[in-house]
Amino acid sequence: MPTYALVDANNFYATCEKIFDPSLVDVPLVVLSNNDGCIVARSAEAKILGIPMAAPMHQWKGFCAKHGVAIKSSNYTLYGDMSARMLAILQKLCPEVESYSIDESFLKLDGFSDVTAMGHEIRQTLQQHIKVTCGVGIGPSKTLAKFANHIAKKHPEYGGVFSVQGVTEAVFEKLMASYSAGEVWGVGRQLSKRLAADGIETVLDLSRCDAKAIHQRYGVVLAKTVRELRGEACISFEDIAAPKQQIISSRSFATCLIDFQSIRAAVSHHLSRAAEKLRAQNSVCSHVYVMINTNRFREQDPQYRQTILTPLPHPSADTSVLMKAAMAGLRKGFVAGFRYHKCGVILGEIGQADGQQTDLFATVDDPKRLRLMGLMDSINKHQGAGTLHVASTQLSDAWHMRANNRSPRYTTCWNEFPVAYA
């Protein structure tokens, strides 16, 4: 039977902020989404105050001021770099690591004799090297490792490490009975509602369901979850990150926009970013989607949302080829008279650049243009994003996002390094 561990950093974004700013120690802290819109991370102190996840910031402004809650805009440059350090440490400790998200990794612990001891070693090393506290959950399937991680965080008596195999069946069943089915990885709001209506309330209830019956009624995904909860590993382990099948760049605007010109600048910016990501994984794409939306929360406004697909004449990674398609899509989808709130670009039908079919009639990207793109990417990488850009992104900056409280990029920017005074 395989053994998986899930290592998950506690309050990751909030922790990253606290590591570099001593004035934030013991202070309740929230980190905001792009545009300073929602609360996406809370420090332990902020959780104790009862600030919920994903709450709109404007509803909590007064509360935060009253309780001395520190507020930070998100600083993905910093979190991304800390995440890479965390991953590097895990890879030193264990040969098989799957990076699952910015603050979580699955590890395969087959062959380790004492997996709980290994869990504690991982925890201590991360704490010592980068001051990140994490929880470790261990189990015979990914779903159980996830659930074990949840227990590790909720029950301090386990010291941050919980292994399903480390307790008796009776103890584990009692734990499963004490959590609602919605806590399980893969069971979201809609499913838990339907499950509850069928009398399946707790994790234990779900684990005891007949997988075939679940498949019929709820689909193949939940049937897998049920089997995973019983210790049967159905979700595979992926050490090597697969190239993305879809690349998205989108963002809401700081204020509503009504003019084509501003939105065109924003779409142009997103297209450039997405194309850069596409080239970074050495891919080409065949579909360019442009989406534009009004603000769905403003019910008094007329609503409009549109996603327009424009196929490319040939698979490409050339910004100018993609841009032409995106602009054609935008012209098709843009309707004057609405108050637009968000736009974005999705690249689809992605394939490997060097595996392209080159039969007699197929066209491919111009190699000269591709060298130019490579040069542009390299300059932007070393001199800062957006140093070189296509002209249309500059036609308007009305769409630029808010980030009023961003911390310095302590670990990746020479002039933003933390300074220590002796």
Add this chain to the structure above:
DNA sequence: TCTGGGGTCCTAGGACCC
């Protein structure tokens, strides 16, 4: 005034073909 962004996978249903 102000409500995230970036992904994956599955499924239902339409289009098309014979």
Add this chain to the structure above:
DNA sequence: TCTGGGGTCCTAGGACCC
């Protein structure tokens, strides 16, 4: 007058995740 049905492919949309 009676006007098929089954298979396959594709896409949009929905569910989930962090």
